């Protein structure tokens with residue numbers, strides 16, 4: 112029996128996580144945060160199931176919901192953008208309707224644009240806190256898996 116602090120002998124070895132600034136840089140470039148080579152998105156919204164470069168499974172849980180944490184990143188940044196929009200509009204003293212319309216357009220557009228970055232940043236945080244493991248595929252090649 113192993114204690115919780117000892118690694119399980121049968122488990123796949125954990126990869127050492129890259130330094131967090133490097134993970135963030137890969138996320139900002141929308142590259143796989145594990146290897147830095149594979150693309151995180153094909154198109155605006157479509158995310159492949161795994162990295163082309165290292166095989167890292169992007170969605171580390173079986174069901175949906177893995178990327179729910181990315182909503183926090185999007186919310187925080189949208190709040191910052193809303194503040195900037197209101198500060199920029201302040202000298203013009205726009206009506207409430209104009210402010211609402213400006214916020215609706217700015218936040219809707221920003222949230223859609225930032226969605227990919229929010230996911231990438233969430234993935235970087237997840238990999239930093241819980242590095243993925245490696246395993247050997249049927250071809251004997253080392254593959255990175257999400258655990």
Ligand SMILES: [Zn+2]
Pocket residue numbers: 143144145146147148149162163164165166167
């Ligand atoms: Zn990769």
